[in-house]
Amino acid sequence: MQMHDTIFEMNNVSFRFPDDQSPTLSSISFTIERGERVAISGPSGSGKSTLLYLLNRLYPANCDGIVDGEIHLFDKPADCYSPGEINHRVATVFQDPDSQFCMPTVEEELAFTLENLNTPASEMEERIRHVLDITGLSHLRHVSIQTLSGGMKQRVATACALVMNPEVLLLDEPISHLDPYTGKEFILWLDQLQKTFNLTIIAVEHRLDYWETFFDREIKITSDGRISEDTIFKPHETLRYPLRLHSILDETVISATGLSVKMKGNTLLQPVSFHAQKGECIVIAGPNGSGKSTLVKAICGIYKKEAEKFSTDPCGYVPQSPEFLFLTSTVFDELAFGGTSSKLELDDLIESLRLTEIKEQNPFAVSHGQKRRVAIGAMLADKRNVLFLDEPTSGQDESALLELFRLIDSQLDQGDTVFIVTHDMEFAAAVADSVVLLKDGRMTGKFIADRVWQDEELLAAHNLMPPKGVKLRAESFA
Amino acid sequence: MRNLLHDMNPAIKFITVTIAMLGLAFFFNPWTPLLFFFSILVLQLVFSRINWKLWSLFMLPFVIGAFGYLWTTIVFGAETGGTVIWSPFGYDMTDEQLALALSLSFRVLAFSSLSLLFALTTDPVKFVMSLMQQLKLSPKLAYGVLVGYQFLPVLKDEFFQIQQAHRLRGAAVEKSWWQRALGVRRVIIPMLAGAVRKAERSAFAMEARGFTGEPRTEFYRPVQIGKLDFVMSLVVLALFLGSCVCGMLLSG
Numbered sequence: 001m002q003m004h005d006t007i008f009e010m011n012n013v014s015f016r017f018p019d020d021q022s023p024t025l026s027s028i029s030f031t032i033e034r035g036e037r038v039a040i041s042g043p044s045g046s047g048k049s050t051l052l053y054l055l056n057r058l059y060p061a062n063c064d065g066i067v068d069g070e071i072h073l074f075d076k077p078a079d080c081y082s083p084g085e086i087n088h089r090v091a092t093v094f095q096d097p098d099s100q101f102c103m104p105t106v107e108e109e110l111a112f113t114l115e116n117l118n119t120p121a122s123e124m125e126e127r128i129r130h131v132l133d134i135t136g137l138s139h140l141r142h143v144s145i146q147t148l149s150g151g152m153k154q155r156v157a158t159a160c161a162l163v164m165n166p167e168v169l170l171l172d173e174p175i176s177h178l179d180p181y182t183g184k185e186f187i188l189w190l191d192q193l194q195k196t197f198n199l200t201i202i203a204v205e206h207r208l209d210y211w212e213t214f215f216d217r218e219i220k221i222t223s224d225g226r227i228s229e230d231t232i233f234k235p236h237e238t239l240r241y242p243l244r245l246h247s248i249l250d251e252t253v254i255s256a257t258g259l260s261v262k263m264k265g266n267t268l269l270q271p272v273s274f275h276a277q278k279g280e281c282i283v284i285a286g287p288n289g290s291g292k293s294t295l296v297k298a299i300c301g302i303y304k305k306e307a308e309k310f311s312t313d314p315c316g317y318v319p320q321s322p323e324f325l326f327l328t329s330t331v332f333d334e335l336a337f338g339g340t341s342s343k344l345e346l347d348d349l350i351e352s353l354r355l356t357e358i359k360e361q362n363p364f365a366v367s368h369g370q371k372r373r374v375a376i377g378a379m380l381a382d383k384r385n386v387l388f389l390d391e392p393t394s395g396q397d398e399s400a401l402l403e404l405f406r407l408i409d410s411q412l413d414q415g416d417t418v419f420i421v422t423h424d425m426e427f428a429a430a431v432a433d434s435v436v437l438l439k440d441g442r443m444t445g446k447f448i449a450d451r452v453w454q455d456e457e458l459l460a461a462h463n464l465m466p467p468k469g470v471k472l473r474a475e476s477f478a
Numbered sequence: 479m480r481n482l483l484h485d486m487n488p489a490i491k492f493i494t495v496t497i498a499m500l501g502l503a504f505f506f507n508p509w510t511p512l513l514f515f516f517s518i519l520v521l522q523l524v525f526s527r528i529n530w531k532l533w534s535l536f537m538l539p540f541v542i543g544a545f546g547y548l549w550t551t552i553v554f555g556a557e558t559g560g561t562v563i564w565s566p567f568g569y570d571m572t573d574e575q576l577a578l579a580l581s582l583s584f585r586v587l588a589f590s591s592l593s594l595l596f597a598l599t600t601d602p603v604k605f606v607m608s609l610m611q612q613l614k615l616s617p618k619l620a621y622g623v624l625v626g627y628q629f630l631p632v633l634k635d636e637f638f639q640i641q642q643a644h645r646l647r648g649a650a651v652e653k654s655w656w657q658r659a660l661g662v663r664r665v666i667i668p669m670l671a672g673a674v675r676k677a678e679r680s681a682f683a684m685e686a687r688g689f690t691g692e693p694r695t696e697f698y699r700p701v702q703i704g705k706l707d708f709v710m711s712l713v714v715l716a717l718f719l720g721s722c723v724c725g726m727l728l729s730g
Contacts, residue, residue, distance in 0.1 A: 114696075
């Protein structure tokens with residue numbers, strides 16, 4: 001019989017930030033045993049991450065938060081641990097691959113972690129070698145972390161956690177900044193490591209469909225910070241988007257022949273040719289560094305381009321961080337900035353993008369989804385009716401994705417053309433009329449969307465995964 | 479031999495350079511800074527492998543600055559007396575004025591070349607580690623600086639992205655320099671908003687790995703201090719003293 005070995009225990013815990021009126025978490029009770037793989041799910045802002053930070057003691061000390069109830073970590077009240085004491089037993093990997101490191105190379109970063117624990121210098125060499133060996137990262141030992149891809153950075157962050165020989169690994173949306181292909185590889189890799197180390201894993205995640213059968217328990221948190229369910233984990237179905245009707249009109253908005261981009265003597269993009277229609281939704285996909293952003297920025301006129309023939313309607317660009325576009329201090333001014341639309345047109349636009357409530361607010365202070373709508377509004381107000389959205393799905397939860405879907409759908413219905421750069425093939429399958437595939441600075445071609453989803457070879461050649469929902473649909477038709 | 483300046487302990491190098499700089503401030507004759515400037519050049523030629531092209535590029539603004547000092551001191555300098563030695567374009571230039579002007583401009587050269595000696599032969603990360611290990615700089619501050627250093631390329635990238643986005647909106651077409659300077663403010667705000675978030679995340683990541691800011695006892699790669707570091711330090715200081723003595727003798 002297996003011994004019960006309780007790692008964490010929470011008893012009627014509630015947590016409130018000092019500036020908030022209502023608690024972020026309330027009446028939270030659960031226990032976690034050694035070796036469990038637990039997923040904590042819930043909508044954005046439900047306090048999932050807060051819960052995680054209570055387990056690794058980042059909270060309440062870092063935010064002066066107010067905790068009620070009992071938190072036991074390894075059978076000892078959480079308050080008994082001095083700062084940093086728990087962190088080598090409970091290691092954490094965070095979501096943003098770009099802000100988890102403070103040293104230039106992988107080796108130095110691992111050494112930083114060991115120095116924090118006052119590991120004797122004579123042991124460090126062996127522990128670093130061992131963890132790199134077991135995580136399969138030995139070849140990266142002297143590589144500069146900043147030059148690594150997002151997926152590799154997350155593996156390095158995990159290695160830094162494992163070098164402490166922890167008993168528990170906490171994951172805070174570890175794949176939300178990775179493309180699905182890299183994310184899946186990361187999950188498989190993590191699966192092996194969990195077995196090797198017999199780790200207890202607790203992960204906060206809102207896109208559990210990518211994790212398939214990784215977890216064995218799921219704790220669901222509601223938007224007001226309560227546990228609604230604590231059950232055996234069942235694999236999540238892919239988010240189902242509503243069906244979209246095509247809205248392509250017979251009017252060309254972009255026509256390019258032999259469009260190429262050269263910079264400082266390097267050809268970033270080999271000549272490409274394509275057309276785009278009014279009301280068409282085009283997904284641009286391909287591996288990292290394949291020239292997706294280059295293509296978009298060239299069409300929008302941010303990069304210098306060469307072309308045999310090129311004509312386009314005014315193009316609008318919404319970067320992955322929409323706030324990069326903002327220039328003024330209210331949402332209304334942001335839309336009015338270009339001065340192209342009349343007062344009446346602006347009011348219509350604000351109404352249709354549901355910005356009326358936040359019209360007078362500072363665009364930097366609104367939610368991410370609202371920021372994107374403001375950015376799109378600013379583009380449309382400038383009469384830029386060909387929109388380019390750069391990675392709009394990255395890090396979004398289900399309701400945000402559905403909202404994005406509806407937003408794009410309604411713009412297409414109004415006759416705007418929408419280009420979307422994305423790795424999320426489920427989203428792409430839901431919105432796209434056609435798909436432009438790029439690889440190594442070359443365009444493989446512009447395909448009709450429905451054909452691409454069936455062609456697994458073509459997708460795999462571009463580091464893409466076939467969208468799950470579509471496959472199901474094809475089977476059900478047969 | 480040509481690694482010596484690069485391998486020197488950064489903290490010792492820093493102290494040595496600081497002493498030389500402070501010392502130099504007390505010498506007002508033109509010869510001391512000039513001699514010291516040439517000693518630094520020789521020192522770098524013999525003991526370092528710096529990129530001289532880069533060095534020249536960095537020196538250029540200082541040389542222009544030095545010439546500016548020379549010129550303005552001669553033309554606009556206060557009357558100090560002394561004998562007139564040259565009268566171009568109706569200005570009377572006295573020997574004392576010339577000495578003062580030369581002294582000022584040679585100082586600029588000496589100070590800047592000394593700074594470059596340090597900057598071009600020191601690895602920033604090793605410097606911070608050395609400050610922490612030898613001069614007991616608080617790890618909180620030291621690692622804070624290192625995180626900032628890691629962020630620089632990311633921030634640079636973001637700066638250009640924001641600028642591109644703004645240009646697309648027709649916001650960054652200002653021509654004069656002061657309009658552009660004002661325009662930078664618009665780029666800085668979104669950058670700072672992002673930087674604050676990043677800083678918090680980094681702090682969390684470091685704390686989650688057991689960083690408490692307490693002084694640490696074990697180092698994976700201790701920055702060593704050896705006899706050679708003190709020898710090099712003495713060489714630099716000897717060159718400085720030599721320049722001081724010769725300078726005083728020459729200026730009588």
